Amino acid sequence: MRFNERELVSLSRQPSERAAELGMRGPRKGDVVKKRLVKLVVNFLFYFRTDEEEPLGALLLEGCRVEREDEQAFSIAFLDEAERKYLFECDSKEQCVEWIESIVKASYEFMRKSLIFYRSEIQRMTGKDPLEQYGISDEARFQISSISSIQGT
């Protein structure tokens, strides 16, 4: 798949929500834990070899499952394959908790649902649509129906 690599590398250099050196282990059998600079930017998790400018890779954080593995480690499973997990080892329990929270909240789909929730609650309680002032009330992406359309799937 083609992608705008230069833009993505440029994105990886921008100020991030969270960045730290963590132990990272890939999903394949035989993968070992390696020290990586892990950086959360928008809904991508970039990982670098320490002191390298260009990331080794970028993981899209949508539709993934984040789990606490033990006191100081968490995992991210992609593609509905619970056995294909990336493991991340943190330096402390607090750091682990903070990473999990940040990754969950970074997902575009999580944010969309939050927005729709707040929008509908504010509308219900005040009678006013809070998105009107932005001129985006009609945008398909912010409609309550966009959530109900995926019920039952």
Add this chain to the structure above:
Amino acid sequence: MKIHGKLLSHYLSCCSPVDKEGYLYKKSERTGSYQKRWFVLKGNLLFYQECRSDGSPLGVIVLEGCSIELCESDELFAFSVGFGGHGCGTYRLAAKDQPSQESWIKALLSASHGFLSMLVSDLERRYHEVVSETCGSAFCQQAVDGKGFTPFLASQNYRPSAPTGGQSCHMSQLLQVPPTSRRNTSKISPKLWTKRTIDDRAVNEPAAAEVRDEASGGPPSLEDFCMLHELYGKEVKDLIALRQIMERKDEKDVKDEQATGSG
């Protein structure tokens, strides 16, 4: 750099909503000519493929930090998606007519993660303002009833009485975890749920930890849940204390009666 294309393809084909799709013309960097492509906008990602029925995308454009501009010099109804970073390029696209061009530009302008993040922060703040204005005690029955929480505010009409089966049922209702959160936590590993303690509240908030693309009615943020959790906890403690006072009072009344009755 490895993009993990499978994750992108999966996001494209999974059940989360498509924000916009349709044919656009894309200028080829190599040949300079415009080629018709089927575009799908989902979240902050713009996918394109040769035609609608194609199984997998040819490519994806990550829409962060881009600017959208009209550019009708070389093609009618054209616009560009430009990136400012070093060495970054510009995608030139063209729609079939003016309404389509306008609709695409509007959709792309509101597609970025940064924009959505700003909106969510703003609406979250306003939600808290409205809740505290509406309820005074920062706890709104309407707000939570609608989401399937136990009708906690029924407890505001609590009338002290001798402990009965009905009353204990009421108390156990109050102490239950709200059903909405249960629904959300079914998506989380049991390990995460059973490790829940007061201290781990921040990570174990089920509403925020739901990462599956399934309908839930929209979870509040972690801060919302923390706030409600604290309020629940405080209200329950207050009610237990009140109940204890009333029980002691009842016991005292009974003893007083026995004392006077036997005299």
